[in-house]
Every structure is written in C-alpha cells, then in structure tokens.
Amino acid sequence: MQRIGVFVCHCGTNIAGTVDVKAVAEAMKYENGVVFSTDYQYMCSEAGQNIIKDAIKEHKLTGIVVCSCSPRMHEATFRKAAQSVGLNPYMVEIANIREQCSWIHKDMATGTEKAIILARTAVAKVHLNAPLTSGETPVVKRALVIGGGIAGIQTALDIADAGFPVDIVEKLPTIGGKMSQIDKTFPTLDCAACILTPKMVDAAQNENIKIYSYSEVSGVKGFVGNFEVTIKRKARFVDETKCTGCGLCTEKCPQKRVPNEFNLGMDQRRAIYIPFAQAVPKIATIDADYCTMLKTGKCGVCSKVCTAGAIDYTQKDEFITEKYGAIVVATGFNPIKLDKYDEYAYSQSKDVITSLEFERLTNAAGPTAGKLLRPSDGKHPHKIVFVQCVGSRDTRECGKSYCSKICCMYTAKHAMLTREKYPDTEVYVFYIDVRTPGKNFDEFYRRAVEEYGVHYIKGMVGKVIPEGDKLIVRASDLISNEQLTIDADLVVLAAAIEPDKTARPLATMLTASMDTNDFFTEAHPKLRPVESPTAGIFLSGACQGPKDIPETVAQASAAAAKVIGLLVKDKMKNNACVAHSDENMCNGCSNCAKVCAYNAISYVDKEFRMPDRTTRVRRVAVVNDAVCQGCGACTVTCPSGAMDLKGFSNKQIMAEVDAICK
Amino acid sequence: MQVNEFKPKIVAFCCNWCSYAGADLAGTNRLNYPADVKIIRVPCSCRVNPLFVLRAFQRGADGVIICGCHPGDCHYTTGNYYARRRMTLLFSMLDYLGIEKERTRVEWVSAAEGAKFAATMNDFVATVTKLGENKRLEDLRCKK
Ligand code: FES
Numbered sequence: 168m169q170r171i172g173v174f175v176c177h178c179g180t181n182i183a184g185t186v187d188v189k190a191v192a193e194a195m196k197y198e199n200g201v202v203f204s205t206d207y208q209y210m211c212s213e214a215g216q217n218i219i220k221d222a223i224k225e226h227k228l229t230g231i232v233v234c235s236c237s238p239r240m241h242e243a244t245f246r247k248a249a250q251s252v253g254l255n256p257y258m259v260e261i262a263n264i265r266e267q268c269s270w271i272h273k274d275m276a277t278g279t280e281k282a283i284i285l286a287r288t289a290v291a292k293v294h295l296n297a298p299l300t301s302g303e304t305p306v307v308k309r310a311l312v313i314g315g316g317i318a319g320i321q322t323a324l325d326i327a328d329a330g331f332p333v334d335i336v337e338k339l340p341t342i343g344g345k346m347s348q349i350d351k352t353f354p355t356l357d358c359a360a361c362i363l364t365p366k367m368v369d370a371a372q373n374e375n376i377k378i379y380s381y382s383e384v385s386g387v388k389g390f391v392g393n394f395e396v397t398i399k400r401k402a403r404f405v406d407e408t409k410c411t412g413c414g415l416c417t418e419k420c421p422q423k424r425v426p427n428e429f430n431l432g433m434d435q436r437r438a439i440y441i442p443f444a445q446a447v448p449k450i451a452t453i454d455a456d457y458c459t460m461l462k463t464g465k466c467g468v469c470s471k472v473c474t475a476g477a478i479d480y481t482q483k484d485e486f487i488t489e490k491y492g493a494i495v496v497a498t499g500f501n502p503i504k505l506d507k508y509d510e511y512a513y514s515q516s517k518d519v520i521t522s523l524e525f526e527r528l529t530n531a532a533g534p535t536a537g538k539l540l541r542p543s544d545g546k547h548p549h550k551i552v553f554v555q556c557v558g559s560r561d562t563r564e565c566g567k568s569y570c571s572k573i574c575c576m577y578t579a580k581h582a583m584l585t586r587e588k589y590p591d592t593e594v595y596v597f598y599i600d601v602r603t604p605g606k607n608f609d610e611f612y613r614r615a616v617e618e619y620g621v622h623y624i625k626g627m628v629g630k631v632i633p634e635g636d637k638l639i640v641r642a643s644d645l646i647s648n649e650q651l652t653i654d655a656d657l658v659v660l661a662a663a664i665e666p667d668k669t670a671r672p673l674a675t676m677l678t679a680s681m682d683t684n685d686f687f688t689e690a691h692p693k694l695r696p697v698e699s700p701t702a703g704i705f706l707s708g709a710c711q712g713p714k715d716i717p718e719t720v721a722q723a724s725a726a727a728a729k730v731i732g733l734l735v736k737d738k739m740k741n742n743a744c745v746a747h748s749d750e751n752m753c754n755g756c757s758n759c760a761k762v763c764a765y766n767a768i769s770y771v772d773k774e775f776r777m778p779d780r781t782t783r784v785r786r787v788a789v790v791n792d793a794v795c796q797g798c799g800a801c802t803v804t805c806p807s808g809a810m811d812l813k814g815f816s817n818k819q820i821m822a823e824v825d826a827i828c829k
Numbered sequence: 830m831q832v833n834e835f836k837p838k839i840v841a842f843c844c845n846w847c848s849y850a851g852a853d854l855a856g857t858n859r860l861n862y863p864a865d866v867k868i869i870r871v872p873c874s875c876r877v878n879p880l881f882v883l884r885a886f887q888r889g890a891d892g893v894i895i896c897g898c899h900p901g902d903c904h905y906t907t908g909n910y911y912a913r914r915r916m917t918l919l920f921s922m923l924d925y926l927g928i929e930k931e932r933t934r935v936e937w938v939s940a941a942e943g944a945k946f947a948a949t950m951n952d953f954v955a956t957v958t959k960l961g962e963n964k965r966l967e968d969l970r971c972k973k
Pocket of ligand 1: 844872896
C-alpha cells in the first residue's frame with residue numbers, strides 16, 4: 168500500500184481564483200492511501216518545495232500528487248524535489264488544475280468539482296506507479312545546423328568556438344542566405360555585405376565547421392544525443408575539391424539566358440555560375456535545367472576552359488550519413504508569392520516590384536550596379552509609392568494573419584535612402600500602422616518623415632493600374648478621409664514573409680512541431696524560445712517567427728548556447744518510461760517489432776521451466792531501453808498483453824479512466 | 830425555463846506532444862470549454878488501447894475522444910496512423926454494439942491549436958449531450 172501525499176497549489180490566484188484549493192486538499196484526505204494533504208500559495212517556490220520535501224520525510228510518503236500547473240511546466244521541478252529527499256522521481260504525478268481547470272472554468276463550483284476529480288485521478292494513478300530508473304547513452308559531440316543564412320552561420324560559429332564540430336547544410340550553392348541579398352541594414356544603415364561576408368569567411372575557415380553547400384537533409388533517425396542524419400549532396404557537376412572559383416567558366420558558358428535568382432530574376436546568369444562574388448564556398452555549380460551539355464550532350468565549353476579540370480558531367484547526387492548530438496533548424500523565410508495580389512498589378516507591370524527586388528536594385532552588385540532605375544525602361548523614377556502590409560495582417564485565405572515585423576523598418580530605410588541619393592524623387596508610403604519597436608527604430612522612422620520628407624499616408628492602396636509608362640495608384644487617406652490618385656513611376660510592395668518551403672517536410676523528418684503558419688513552435692513561448700518541444704532540436708532565426716537581423720543573431724547565439732550545454736554532457740539520461748515485455752506472457756509473435764518505429768525490439772530464445780520440471784525454449788521479445796522512446800505503439804499491438812509501458816501502464820491508465828468515470 | 834441538467838462524462842485521451850500541449854494552450858488563452866471533459870495524458874495517441882475506450886464506456890462514460898498530432902506530425906513519426914486505424918475499427922464495432930458513432934471521435938490537434946482544442950471539445954460535448962446518457966455498455970456492478 169502506498170502512502171500518498173497531496174499538495175494543492177494556489178498559484179497566487181491563478182488556481183485559487185476559480186478552485187477552492189482548501190476544499191480540494193480536504194477532499195483528498197479521504198482518498199484511499201492518502202496520508203497527508205495540504206495546500207500552499209506557490210508549490211513551485213522554494214518554500215513550497217520544502218513543504219513537499221518535509222512531508223515526504225515526515226510522513227514516509229511513497230508517492231506524491233501535486234495539483235498545480237501543467238506537467239509540461241513543473242513536472243521536472245517536483246520530480247527533482249522528490250528525488251532530493253530520496254523519493255524516486257517517477258513516484259510524482261501532477262494533476263493539471265491550472266491550464267486544464269482553473270483557467271478554463273469561470274465559476275468556483277465547477278472548477279472545484281473538476282479539480283477534485285483530476286486530483287483523485289492522479290491519486291489513483293500514483294497508487295500504481297513504480298520507481299523507475301533510466302539508463303544512459305553517450306552523446307555524439309557534433310552538431311548539425313540546417314540552413315546557412317545569418318542565423319545558421321552565427322549558431323555554427325558559436326558552437327565551433329566552444330570547441331565542438333558543426334556541420335552546416337545549405338540547400339543553395341552558397342551560404343549567406345537572405346542577408347547576402349540585402350543592401351543596407353536598418354537602423355544603422357551599415358552595409359549588409361560588409362558585416363555578413365566576414366562571418367561567412369570565418370565559417371569557411373573555422374576548422375570545426377564543415378559546410379555542405381548545395382545539399383539537403385533527406386532523412387533523420389535517432390533521438391537527442393544520437394541523431395543519424397542522411398544528407399543529400401546534390402550533383403553540382405563540379406568537383407568541389409578541384410574548383411578554384413576562378414570564375415572563367417561562368418564567363419565563357421554560351422548559355423546566357425538563365426534567370427539569375429540571386430537578383431530575383433531581374434537579370435541573367437550563365438548555366439554554370441557562382442551566385443555572387445563573395446560566395447562561400449566559392450565553387451561553380453552547373454544548373455542542370457539549362458546546361459546544354461547535360462541536356463543534349465553537345466557543348467562542353469566549361470570543361471574546356473577549366474584549367475583545374477574540375478568539371479564532371481557525370482556527377483550524381485550523393486548521400487552521406489553522419490551522426491549528431493543536436494540539430495539546429497535555421498531554415499529562414501521567403502517573401503510570399505504575389506500572384507494572388509493582382510490588384511497591385513505585380514504580374515502586369517515590371518515596375519511593380521517587391522521590397523527584396525528594390526533591395527537588389529539599390530545594391531552595387533545588383534542588376535543596375537546600384538543605380539535606382541525602372542526595370543521596364545531603365546529610366547530614373549521620380550515618384551515612388553511604397554505599399555506596406557502586402558499579405559501581412561491579412562485574414563483572407565491568400566494572406567497571412569500575422570505581422571511580418573520587418574517591413575515597416577525596411578520600408579522606412581528604402582524611403583530614406585531613396586530621398587538621400589535622389590532628392591528630386593517624391594516618395595510615398597502607404598501603411599496600416601507603423602510599428603517600430605526596437606532600439607533606435609522609432610527614431611529612424613521619424614528621421615525618414617521629418618528629415619527626409621517621406622510622405623507617410625495612413626491608408627490602403629486599392630488598385631494599381633499600369634497606364635502608358637505610369638502606374639496609377641488609387642488609394643485612400645484614412646486621416647483626411649480622401650481618395651488619392653498618384654501617378655507613380657515605381658511601386659514597391661512590402662510582401663509578407665513566410666517560412667521557407669523546405670521547413671514543413673523537415674519538421675516531419677525531425678518530428679518537431681509547427682504552427683498553422685508553418686513556423687516552428689518553441690518548447691515554451693516565453694521560457695524556452697530556442698528549443699523545439701522535441702528534445703535535441705533547436706530553433707534559430709526566422710524559421711520560428713518573423714525576425715530582423717539583430718533578433719535573429721541573438722536567437723542564433725542562444726540556440727548555440729543550448730546546443731553547447733547539451734554537447735558538453737558525456738552521457739544523456741534515457742527516457743525511463745519505456746516499454747517492457749513480460750516474458751511469461753510473450754508468445755514471440757513479432758507484432759510489436761513490426762510497429763516499432765525505432766527498431767527497439769528484438770527477440771531472444773529463452774529457457775522456461777515448466778511445471779513438470781522440464782525446460783522449454785521459447786522466443787520472447789526484449790526491449791532495448793536505450794533506443795525505446797516510449798510511444799506505446801507496441802503495447803496496443805501485443806495480442807497477449809505482454810507488452811506494457813512503464814509510467815503509462817495499462818493498469819495506470821485504466822485506473823485513471825475509472826477515477827474519471829466514478 | 831427548461832434546463833438541461835444532464836452533464837455527460839467525457840474522457841479525452843491526449844498525446845503528450847501535440848494535443849495535451851494544445852489543451853494547455855487553450856487554458857493559457859483562457860478559452861472556455863465544458864468541465865465535463867477530463868483529460869488523460871498519454872505519450873502518443875498510439876498508446877490508447879481499445880480496451881481503455883471500452884473500459885470508459887463500461888464505467889459509464891458518455892463519450893470518448895482521442896486527440897493526437899496531425900497526420901505526419903506524430904512525435905514518434907507513425908503513432909497516430911496506428912491510432913487512426915485501430916480506432917476506426919473499434920468505433921465501427923462499438924457502433925455495431927449500439928454505442929453511437931457520435932460518442933467516439935479521433936481528432937488531430939497540434940500544440941499551437943488551443944482554439945481548435947476548445948472548439949472541438951465544445952462541439953463534442955454538445956453532440957454527446959444531445960445523445961444523452963450512455964447505458965449500452967455500462968456495467969451496473971461498477972455503480973456503487
Ligand atoms: S505523439 Fe502525438 S500522436 Fe503520436
């Protein structure tokens with residue numbers, strides 16, 4: 168018989184507001200096996216934990232129930248407290264009377280009644296708890312960073328600096344990400360390339376960092392401390408070890424009509440290319456979709472001019488498998504496609520562009536060598552209209568309900584830079600709200616308005632109509648309540664940002680959860696912002712939500728710190744709640760092994776003594792504790808009921824069901 | 830005014846990784862749903878043995894709902910597929926035994942879908958309330 172203690176937390180008024188905690192504690196005194204029951208303001212506080220510890224010692228408790236917030240919040244805290252006074256941590260059960268009771272019910276009677284049932288259910292379960300111990304497995308001291316943008320680079324550099332090897336997997340031929348396409352950064356206006364490229368070079372030269380460019384993660388197995396990842400190295404038809412990055416091939420290739428994605432299709436590149444001058448690694452890549460040699464077998468110019476002999480038309484995709492202790496997701500973002508926003512005439516006129524395209528137009532390495540010229544006729548625009556929130560804060564099907572966060576600031580930057588370089592240009596910005604929280608952000612925006620004379624107009628643009636070489640912008644000014652018509656030369660749309668398309672399949676591989684917008688969810692929105700709920704998976708940058716560069720870098724370093732904290736450990740505690748087979752009941756049918764996603768179940772021949780004193784050899788299942796993740800799929804499959812899950816056993820769950828239905 | 834006094838007993842099995850977190854989020858966002866729903870935390874929806882569902886009905890539950898991660902998002906990769914298949918079979922058998930299909934349900938609720946969790950529970954409770962008490966499988970010996 169267990170000796171159970173029940174501890175009811177008030178959580179200030181969070182619980183006590185709608186649950187009569189005293190009544191719950193009182194009611195529990197009459198439950199079978201409960202020898203001690205009390206309530207306290209904050210059970211998770213030191214004083215609260217001491218109450219628990221003292222009661223365990225004084226009343227020789229063999230199991231405790233804490234009625235408090237979600238076990239996802241403080242289960243670990245209370246387990247630790249129990250362990251410190253010699254009670255097995257798995258003898259602790261939590262009754263979730265905050266998130267699943269007091270916070271959802273408005274009146275005391277309902278809340279209290281439900282809380283009592285939840286507490287009683289936990290008591291019923293704890294009666295059947297058994298002390299559990301967990302084994303340990305060694306941690307692979309190597310990290311993987313998926314995505315080589317500024318987030319991935321920063322995370323990798325920090326981990327590498329702590330002395331651990333890191334691999335970066337980047338799907339494009341070069342690392343650098345979106346930041347490499349940006350011209351200047353707000354609010355300091357320093358040049359993005361000048362602060363990014365040194366980091367890219369650092370990453371390339373750091374002996375702890377290995378960059379797999381033009382590669383993708385194609386499979387993930389294992390668990391925290393021991394991931395096994397398959398990386399697909401896409402064929403770039405250039406031998407990475409031989410290519411010197413001289414770029415001769417990219418000048419001589421006769422296939423000149425390939426849209427240049429680095430400049431967002433505003434100019435063209437060759438079929439063999441290096442994305443940009445500071446690319447890391449600086450290695451040429453053949454675009455198989457356009458290469459004449461690969462398509463027709465006739466050409467071979469690049470291989471002729473290559474003095475290093477690096478061109479290899481027979482290269483195939485290659486798959487490599489590596490082991491990692493931790494994985495960081497840094498897959499970043501993309502601006503949304505604007506085809507659903509035809510009121511802005513994006514597809515009809517070349518002079519309606521996105522902000523990222525504008526960024527390339529003002530960049531010295533861009534298609535116009537940094538001169539602000541209209542894409543249609545190469546003329547200098549005299550009137551520019553910026554439209555904010557294109558697709559952001561838009562609750563329609565085609566839009567994104569969230570705020571993309573960075574657009575207000577980069578639009579202010581674009582407007583300011585335009586006025587500075589071309590003071591004869593009139594600049595209009597249409598906005599719903601201007602949101603500038605951040606260090607020196609509001610000052611920056613005000614400078615755009617006050618010093619640079621940018622016309623900020625609160626209101627939405629209804630329609631953009633291309634007419635001759637002008638763009639007629641129809642909009643409403645919400646403050647003066649007027650309809651406006653502006654004949655603009657250039658319209659710039661601040662497109663909403665969304666997670667990269669590769670994030671969703673990756674989340675599935677990593678079994679990391681995502682929200683409805685495909686941003687990765689964090690383990691706790693406030694307290695564990697850089698960890699995914701899946702142990703060993705960490706989040707860095709905009710894959711978790713829209714972020715500007717400083718925030719991305721901060722989060723990247725935070726993720727690195729978490730990874731380092733994991734990799735310094737030599738061993739990881741395994742999950743103690745693992746499956747276990749009762750060999751007396753097992754008939755060796757193999758059903759459990761078939762449903763196990765981790766190959767944790769194997770079979771051994773075992774000798775059994777029969778009642779007549781003879782022995783018989785039978786095949787029985789054994790679970791590898793280090794590999795079992797404790798999902799319980801096998802327990803339900805087992806036809807003889809031999810398989811059970813520790814911590815969530817059949818009996819325990821049945822007892823919970825009974826207690827609820829009582 | 831006629832008040833419907835009937836309060837159904839609802840057992841909700843929620844997987845630890847998505848739906849239980851979704852239920853927590855519903856609480857954090859103070860989204861109201863009836864107190865008739867009591868949640869049992871299981872590691873994964875595939876941990877729910879059909880026997881648990883039967884047991885609940887036997888003990889007088891009026892409805893049983895199983896919540897897991899969205900297909901493809903199961904923390905253990907494939908657990909929810911097993912759950913889906915097992916429960917489809919079980920529910921049709923229960924239907925055959927006279928436990929209406931509306932009393933049983935499998936739903937996918939992610940950790941970010943607090944609102945969906947609350948809405949699902951509101952809807953489920955309303956449906957079960959309309960059906961009234963479940964007497965079909967109830968084992969009267971269990972009643973005190
Ligand atoms: S963990 Fe949620 S369904 Fe498997």
